[in-house]
Each structure stands twice: as structure tokens, then as C-alpha cells.
Amino acid sequence: MTDTDNPLDAVVIERSFDAPVxxxxxxxxxxxxxxxxxxxxxxxxxxxxxxxxxxxxRLICMEMHTPGGPMQMWFAGEYREVVENERLVYTEAISxxxxxxxxxxxxxxxxxxxxxxxxxxLDAVDGRTRMTMTHVGxxxxxxxxxxxxxxxxxxxxYVETGPGxxx
Amino acid sequence: MAAITIDDDRLDAxxxxxxxxxxxxxxxxxxxxxxxxxxxxxxxDMQLPAVSKHIKVLERAGxxxxxxxxxxxxxxxxxxxxxxxxSWAEQYRPVWEARFDRxxxxxxxxxxxxxxxxx
Numbered sequence: 001m002t003d004t005d006n007p008l009d010a011v012v013i014e015r016s017f018d019a020p021v022x023x024x025x026x027x028x029x030x031x032x033x034x035x036x037x038x039x040x041x042x043x044x045x046x047x048x049x050x051x052x053x054x055x056x057x058r059l060i061c062m063e064m065h066t067p068g069g070p071m072q073m074w075f076a077g078e079y080r081e082v083v084e085n086e087r088l089v090y091t092e093a094i095s096x097x098x099x100x101x102x103x104x105x106x107x108x109x110x111x112x113x114x115x116x117x118x119x120x121x122l123d124a125v126d127g128r129t130r131m132t133m134t135h136v137g138x139x140x141x142x143x144x145x146x147x148x149x150x151x152x153x154x155x156x157x158y159v160e161t162g163p164g165x166x167x
Numbered sequence: 168m169a170a171i172t173i174d175d176d177r178l179d180a181x182x183x184x185x186x187x188x189x190x191x192x193x194x195x196x197x198x199x200x201x202x203x204x205x206x207x208x209x210x211x212d213m214q215l216p217a218v219s220k221h222i223k224v225l226e227r228a229g230x231x232x233x234x235x236x237x238x239x240x241x242x243x244x245x246x247x248x249x250x251x252x253x254s255w256a257e258q259y260r261p262v263w264e265a266r267f268d269r270x271x272x273x274x275x276x277x278x279x280x281x282x283x284x285x286x
Contacts, residue, residue, distance in 0.1 A: 011259045011260045011263060013260065013263050013264065013267065015267050017270070017271060017274060018274070019274045019278075023274065023277075027270055027273075027274075033273070036269075036273045037266060037267075037269040037270040037272075037273045038266055040262060040265060040266070041265065131267075133263060133267075135259050135263065
């Protein structure tokens with residue numbers, strides 16, 4: 001993997017599972033399975049709607065148990081790439097319970113707060129699965145996502161070289 | 168739960184500042200070295216006050232610092248807020264790691280169940 005595949009604002013995790021790719025694919029695309037593992041500790045996933053095809057939508061509800069009672073957070077997104085047992089790409093942003101993106105005012109976030117993209121790549125290795133998950137933050141509604149990445153790459157280089165190189 | 172020490176307001180300001188192609192272009196130019204407002208305005212079909220306004224947004228977000236040299240006050244890039252964005256993304260890492268641990272447990276559970284059914 002080269003540095004350009006790994007922009008500054010991304011989390012990349014590689015894991016190996018003792019299960020065939022078909023089963024790992026179901027972990028991501030069958031609501032019942034997804035609900036079983038996705039929720040963080042102390043949270044559950046009461047709703048997972050998934051229309052797994054390019055352009056299809058997804059809506060996830062995460063319910064956290066707080067001392068003040070249950071608190072729900074909704075996430076909506078769209079499937080960008082669907083290659084069964086190989087590659088799944090979807091977007092994710094905070095939304096309301098109908099899947100409408102939350103207005104920046106209601107979340108206290110400014111315009112341009114990132115919609116994120118999750119990419120899952122599966123490789124079969126001797127009946128096991130090697131999975132690479134990349135979670136990228138990109139600015140919402142930005143047609144210049146490429147420009148964003150390029151600018152960040154350039155800035156990342158600058159950060160690595162360190163200040164003090166100004167002319 | 169891991170302590171999150173990142174200043175949300177600061178991150179909001181950084182993302183808001185970066186969510187504009189002119190401002191990203193200005194930052195990319197500054198990554199090559201410090202420049203005056205006039206130099207920064209050159210590539211844009213834009214009046215100086217408009218460019219100054221973009222620079223002020225970047226300054227408020229802490230991405231640009233201005234020199235004190237006479238009337239030129241050259242602009243320079245301050246990459247510190249960009250490092251915070253990187254850690255913003257890194258906040259997700261432990262969340263995902265924990266999820267995949269649970270996926271592993273769940274897979275084991277499914278396998279045990281299937282074995283049970285075949286007996």
C-alpha cells in the first residue's frame with residue numbers, strides 16, 4: 001500500500017478472521033449479523049436497514065444506555081461500491097430517524113463537517129479472510145474531495161518535513 | 168471509554184476552514200513557503216479584500232500565522248491543527264478494533280451453534 005492510499009484523516013485496520021469471505025461479507029450486509037457485532041460496548045443496534053446495491057441507502061440506529069435513559073443516534077448513508085465477497089464501500093453521516101442528514105445547526109457542527117466513507121476489502125486466504133477496513137473522513141457535499149486529499153497529502157508532507165523550511 | 172482530549176470547537180473551525188477550495192489552494196501554496204497576501208491573490212480571479220477574508224478564516228482556525236514585518240506581514244502555514252485532524256480520525260481506531268473483536272467472538276458463537284445443530 002502506498003502513502004497516497006492512506007490519506008491523513010483515515011483509519012486503516014487489517015484483520016484476519018477464521019471464517020470464509022462469504023461469511024464475513026454477511027457480517028457487513030445482513031442486518032441480523034451486523035447488529036450482533038457493530039454496537040460499541042454499552043450500546044445496541046435496534047435498527048439496521050440496508051439496501052445493499054450501488055446507490056442503495058442504509059440507516060443505522062445506535063442506542064446508548066446512559067444514566068439519563070437510552071440515547072439514540074442515527075446514521076445514514078449510501079452504498080457506493082458493492083462487489084459481493086470482495087469489496088463494499090458506503091458513506092456514513094449523522095442523520096435523523098428518517099435518514100435525512102442532520103442540519104448542522106441541530107448538531108452544533110458547521111457546514112463542511114465530514115461525511116465519512118467506510119471501505120471494506122476482503123481477501124480469501126486458505127479458507128480464512130483477510131479484511132482491510134478503511135474509514136475516511138471527507139468534507140460533506142464537496143465535489144473537490146480529490147483536491148482535499150491532494151491538499152492534505154501536500155500538507156502531510158510539510159508536517160513530516162517540519163516547519164522551519166519556509167523560504 | 169478512551170478519554171477524548173481533542174477540542175471540538177477547534178476541530179470545527181479547522182474543518183470549516185478547509186471546506187472551501189480557495190482556502191485549500193491557499194494552504195497548498197503556503198506549504199511551498201511563506202507568501203504575502205498579494206502573492207497569494209495572484210492565481211485567483213479575486214479582489215484583494217476577498218482573499219484577505221479567506222486568510223482571516225484560516226488565521227482564526229490557527230492554520231495560518233502572519234509575520235510582523237512592516238506592511239507585508241507574510242503568511243505562513245501552521246500545520247498543528249492538521250495534526251489534530253489526524254488524531255480525530257485516530258479516535259475511531261479503538262472503536263473499530265473493539266467491534267472487530269466482537270465480530271470474532273460472534274463468528275465463534277455461530278460456529279459453536281452450527282456444530283450443535285449437526286450433533
